[in-house]
């Protein structure tokens with residue numbers, strides 16, 4: 395058996411590559427060791443957003459009690475999880491049907507390299523002209539006594555009951571999103587972050603606002619705090635802590651390890667395939683081709699690229715990668731401004747340079763920043779947080795970065811990203827006629 399293209403991993407990047415290659419007439423196959431769909435559709439963005447939307451609706455109603463609304467809205471965890479399953483359950487079969495319709499051969503097996511051009515796919519040896527590694531990322535291993543007691547984000551999506559108290563290790567995207575969900579669903583929540591700042595790649599003034607409202611929502615956020623050991627105590631756990639406040643212990647019903655994700659290269663036997671990789675993943679050139687084995691390409695979370703480990707980036711890279719396989723290396727990957735969102739309640743959103751980055755780059759910029767809770771849009775949402783910081787170049791008026799926290803920030807940020815990609819100036823946004831009254835209409839005052 396020999397293919398023109400063999401794709402390892404049926405996630406977002408894998409689907410984009412396989413479909414494009416098959417459409418171009420290349421004999422293409424794909425394999426995944428787990429059900430088809432990958433992280434985003436099955437264990438990430440999509441199910442997370444369905445759950446958060448439920449919690450967010452509950453929060454909105456609660457904020458409007460006594461303002462024309464009355465009654466009680468509560469989250470039924472079992473029902474909410476069952477609703478989430480209606481999105482995830484159909485994914486593997488639908489995806490496989492889509493591959494078959496596109497003429498792609500489908501395998502369900504772990505794949506590893508036998509040599510530079512041959513793969514072990516389950517029990518079979520399969521050769522391929524081009525091999526595409528799009529195996530994503532997995533949770534970083536927790537290294538401490540009792541680490542096995544901690545669950546990961548994958549397991550969190552299968553929780554049938556919500557414990558009374560949950561401890562998240564790590565103060566990043568996943569812990570903040572899950573913590574906001576769990577707190578609204580009735581759990582007490584603690585976040586243990588070993589560094590001085592949570593969400594450290596975001597604009598810190600906006601993070602401060604998010605930390606404030608998180609604490610107001612009952613989330614206990616401990617910074618500069620190290621978890622040293624997890625001990626089981628009957629059906630509960632005790633987490634030993636060490637930090638600024640000294641040593642202590644925390645009784646909890648569940649420990650979730652959300653300390654980051656690492657490229658998933660574990661089962662691939664990359665050495666046999668002569669595929670060089672490092673801590674950040676498979677080393678690739680500007681065509682997303684392995685720097686050591688020209689038959690091999692990589693994209694998405696597993697590839698060591700400039701792109702953030704996010705779904706739109708995985709798909710974007712997948713399209714470049716496929717074009718380079720189909721037409722020969724012709725499209726160098728280049729990245730537009732990438733908006734990113736932490737789906738908390740309310741959300742934190744960012745695109746472009748933070749102020750720290752702009753300073754480090756030596757850019758000459760002005761800052762527009764405000765607490766906008768008293769604006770009409772803040773008031774009608776009864777927003778516990780609504781703030782922004784926009785950086786504008788002093789030399790040409792272009793937008794260097796935009797950072798928001800507040801209602802629908804996840805939508806508004808796309809307007810800034812689009813404006814930046816289009817090379818629009820702050821004055822273009824100021825003079826644009828946004829429909830009113832919408833959240834987007836505030837952009838003209840932010841720019």
Ligand SMILES: Cc1cc2nc3c(=O)[nH]c(=O)nc-3n(C[C@H](O)[C@H](O)[C@H](O)COP(=O)(O)OP(=O)(O)OC[C@H]3O[C@@H](n4cnc5c(N)ncnc54)[C@H](O)[C@@H]3O)c2cc1C
Nearest residue numbers: 403405406407427432433438505529530694695703704705
């Ligand atoms: C909880 C959570 C929430 C997230 N939320 C967001 C969000 O809101 N927005 C956003 O943009 N991003 C989000 N992300 C990140 C996003 O999910 C990833 O960036 C994206 O899924 C990466 O796509 P990929 O195709 O590179 O890898 P994946 O989607 O992970 O696909 C890789 C596939 O390869 C398979 N595989 C691995 N090894 C092998 C092997 N040896 N043989 C065969 N198959 C193999 C895996 O089983 C998997 O199906 C989230 C991630 C998590 C964990």
Ligand SMILES: NC(=O)c1ccc[n+]([C@@H]2O[C@H](COP(=O)([O-])OP(=O)(O)OC[C@H]3O[C@@H](n4cnc5c(N)ncnc54)[C@H](O)[C@@H]3O)[C@@H](O)[C@H]2O)c1
Nearest residue numbers: 564565566567568569586587588589652653654655703735
């Ligand atoms: N909304 C989204 O787009 C979204 C949501 C979830 C995940 N993701 C993607 O998945 C990736 C992984 O998410 P994540 O939340 O696991 O990681 P993260 O990198 O966002 O955050 C991990 C945090 O854990 C801390 N940490 C590391 N080791 C620790 C330890 N031993 N004890 C305490 N704290 C520790 C780090 O300092 C960091 O703040 C993200 O970087 C992102 O690319 C995106």
